[in-house]
Amino acid sequence: MAVLSITNLHKRFGDLEVLNGIDLEVNEGEVIAIIGPSGSGKSTLLRCATLLESMDRGTMSYAGIKVVEEDAQGNSVYLPQNKLRQVKALFGLVFQNFNLFPHYNVLKNIIDAPICVQKRNKDEVIKEARALLAKMGLEDKEDAYPFQLSGGQQQRVSIARALINNPKILFFDEPTSALDPELTGEILKVIRNLAAENMTMVIVTHEIEFARNVADRIIFMAEGVIVEQGLPDQVICNPTLARTKAFLTNLAER
Amino acid sequence: MTFSTLMQLASGLRTSIYIFVLTLLFAFPLGLLVALIRMSRNCLLRNAMRLYISVMRGTPLMLQLLIVYFGPYYLFGLSLKNYPAFLAVIIAFVLNYAAYFAEIYRGGIASIPVGQYEAATVLGYTKGQTFFKIILPQVIKRILPPITNEVITLVKDTSLAQVIAVLEMFTIAKQIANQQASMMPLIAAGVFYYVFNFVVAFTMERIEQKLNYYQ
Numbered sequence: 001m002a003v004l005s006i007t008n009l010h011k012r013f014g015d016l017e018v019l020n021g022i023d024l025e026v027n028e029g030e031v032i033a034i035i036g037p038s039g040s041g042k043s044t045l046l047r048c049a050t051l052l053e054s055m056d057r058g059t060m061s062y063a064g065i066k067v068v069e070e071d072a073q074g075n076s077v078y079l080p081q082n083k084l085r086q087v088k089a090l091f092g093l094v095f096q097n098f099n100l101f102p103h104y105n106v107l108k109n110i111i112d113a114p115i116c117v118q119k120r121n122k123d124e125v126i127k128e129a130r131a132l133l134a135k136m137g138l139e140d141k142e143d144a145y146p147f148q149l150s151g152g153q154q155q156r157v158s159i160a161r162a163l164i165n166n167p168k169i170l171f172f173d174e175p176t177s178a179l180d181p182e183l184t185g186e187i188l189k190v191i192r193n194l195a196a197e198n199m200t201m202v203i204v205t206h207e208i209e210f211a212r213n214v215a216d217r218i219i220f221m222a223e224g225v226i227v228e229q230g231l232p233d234q235v236i237c238n239p240t241l242a243r244t245k246a247f248l249t250n251l252a253e254r
Numbered sequence: 255m256t257f258s259t260l261m262q263l264a265s266g267l268r269t270s271i272y273i274f275v276l277t278l279l280f281a282f283p284l285g286l287l288v289a290l291i292r293m294s295r296n297c298l299l300r301n302a303m304r305l306y307i308s309v310m311r312g313t314p315l316m317l318q319l320l321i322v323y324f325g326p327y328y329l330f331g332l333s334l335k336n337y338p339a340f341l342a343v344i345i346a347f348v349l350n351y352a353a354y355f356a357e358i359y360r361g362g363i364a365s366i367p368v369g370q371y372e373a374a375t376v377l378g379y380t381k382g383q384t385f386f387k388i389i390l391p392q393v394i395k396r397i398l399p400p401i402t403n404e405v406i407t408l409v410k411d412t413s414l415a416q417v418i419a420v421l422e423m424f425t426i427a428k429q430i431a432n433q434q435a436s437m438m439p440l441i442a443a444g445v446f447y448y449v450f451n452f453v454v455a456f457t458m459e460r461i462e463q464k465l466n467y468y469q
Binding site: 089093099102 | 369387
């Protein structure tokens with residue numbers, strides 16, 4: 001069963017059609033990298049999938065739970081708020097700018113939502129959070145505040161925060177774009193390790209080389225549609241469409 | 255200057271402190287409410303709050319005091335018998351200060367990056383939890399300096415209560431100065447205000463320091 005299934009997703013901001021009929025199926029353990037020029041709708045797709053943005057048309061389901069359905073006119077209808085809150089435990093999102101809560105220390109950033117929102121047992125959550133921090137190489141940082149950490153460390157905390165509810169799928173929205181080049185590597189390594197553990201992930205990225213190495217499938221988007229998708233070597237080394245070629249050539253020439 | 259003069263001033267100071275404390279107690283939450291309505295999507299409510307803030311900031315507090323105290327009599331013919339001037343002072347001060355606080359809250363709330371809301375939403379926090387757990391604590395830290403300004407102004411503004419004959423410190427100082435034909439009571443009152451504000455500024459600074467554990 002697909003972890004995430006999106007059909008016919010349409011999204012417009014005013015007169016601008018940002019997403020124009022996206023179909024996306026993510027299977028368990030699959031790592032998908034979404035690439036494409038800015039304004040192609042990659043981030044909006046991620047924001048629709050993580051319920052930050054509501055879709056106008058189309059359906060979406062997580063692990064068989066129908067989160068968004070279409071009514072007779074084809075408009076999207078969402079589950080009620082309280083049900084959506086439960087769905088949110090099924091996925092995690094890692095932001096470009098980390099978005100840690102500056103007034104909470106590292107541990108509290110990770111454990112507060114599971115305790116206050118999902119009402120999980122506090123001791124259990126703390127234990128899991130410490131294990132995650134150890135995995136991220138941050139075992140000695142649980143009392144630190146975000147401002148005391150480097151960008152790479154902050155991003156690792158935010159990955160731990162996204163993982164605490166054992167989500168079925170993890171989304172990354174340009175996870176290294178706000179980082180200095182020398183800090184990019186540590187985040188990519190964490191994502192690689194997660195891939196090795198069969199974590200299901202959808203990653204919007206500009207790191208083409210990384211996408212090629214870590215992804216099982218690459219999706220190339222432009223102007224609100226999926227232009228091309230397939231195995232990394234196929235899409236990146238032998239793109240069939242001129243649009244994809246032009247984008248990759250542009251990137252290579254930077 | 256005699257001991258009894260000082261004692262009279264001290265009793266006036268007590269009234270000033272009551273005005274100060276009660277005003278803050280009610281104006282802080284009311285100001286937050288006004289700010290939230292001022293930022294709400296409802297156009298009618300939003301503009302009503304905009305008008306309220308505009309009037310409160312655009313007219314003298316002394317005039318507002320007079321209107322709150324005498325308004326019920328002149329406008330509606332109600333008796334002032336069961337309407338203590340002290341109550342009128344609190345109402346007028348709270349309404350006035352809530353307007354100023356509301357604008358400070360609004361600036362603070364608007365300065366919180368949208369990513370904080372988004373992170374909270376993705377983690378499943380309700381709107382209420384997001385505001386009170388994630389947003390408001392950061393807002394309070396950011397708005398402390400302008401709030402300190404207002405609080406210090408409030409200490410001095412308590413002297414305006416004299417216009418409706420509330421026996422706060424300044425009213426008393428003026429009376430004694432007249433009786434004794436001396437400036438000393440006024441100067442003593444000035445010292446009291448200064449010490450009062452010194453304590454206020456010191457306390458606010460301590461609170462700011464306490465919130466310095468994060469950036």
